[in-house]
Amino acid sequence: MPGGVGDRSSMTLRETVHFYMTDYRTLLGRGIDLFIISLNLLVVAIFVADTYQLSPEIKEILWKVEVGAIGLFIIEFLVRLYGAPNRRKHLANVYSVIDLIAIFPTLAEIVLPHFGKLVSLGFLKTVRALAVLRIFRFMRFFAEDHLFFGHIASDVLRVARLIIT
Numbered sequence: 001m002p003g004g005v006g007d008r009s010s011m012t013l014r015e016t017v018h019f020y021m022t023d024y025r026t027l028l029g030r031g032i033d034l035f036i037i038s039l040n041l042l043v044v045a046i047f048v049a050d051t052y053q054l055s056p057e058i059k060e061i062l063w064k065v066e067v068g069a070i071g072l073f074i075i076e077f078l079v080r081l082y083g084a085p086n087r088r089k090h091l092a093n094v095y096s097v098i099d100l101i102a103i104f105p106t107l108a109e110i111v112l113p114h115f116g117k118l119v120s121l122g123f124l125k126t127v128r129a130l131a132v133l134r135i136f137r138f139m140r141f142f143a144e145d146h147l148f149f150g151h152i153a154s155d156v157l158r159v160a161r162l163i164i165t
Contacts, residue, residue, distance in 0.1 A: 017083030021076075036076060043069045070106040073099065 011019065023029030046066045050059070077099050084090035 014083055017079060018085060019083075021080050021083050039069050039072060043073075066106055067110065070103055073103055077103065 020026070020029050020032060024033060043066060046062045046069075049062060054062070077096070080096075081087055081090055090096055
């Protein structure tokens with residue numbers, strides 16, 4: 001097959017999902033990675049933009065975009081969980097924990113206001129500050145010695161990890 005990735009015709013749906021969610025050699029695998037990285041950059045940019053004085057209309061648009069992006073992250077998390085060979089191990093993986101922590105602030109902000117005065121505004125602001133942990137989602141893409149189009153030198157990998165950190 002193109003890219004030297006072997007025959008996937010005998011794989012189950014779950015194995016196929018796992019393959020494409022972890023693959024970097026096929027066009028679809030690279031596309032998924034690039035989409036998720038772009039989505040991460042968008043959410044981090046929204047977090048940064050939210051620290052500035054913006055009009056209520058712009059804040060509302062950014063909030064809707066963030067909620068949509070978090071919805072896609074939830075779908076990504078569930079798809080990765082579905083495709084994982086060992087789901088318990090996957091849930092205990094540091095990247096899964098980071099994913100859940102990164103998703104939590106927006107979900108909390110959506111759900112908690114519905115409980116009225118039981119939730120303090122200070123708590124919501126603290127939870128919102130956890131959103132900065134979303135940057136750690138990028139670490140998944142620098143965990144291996146490859147990036148999108150092949151292997152990268154260990155020095156370049158170290159520099160990429162340093163920049164992301």
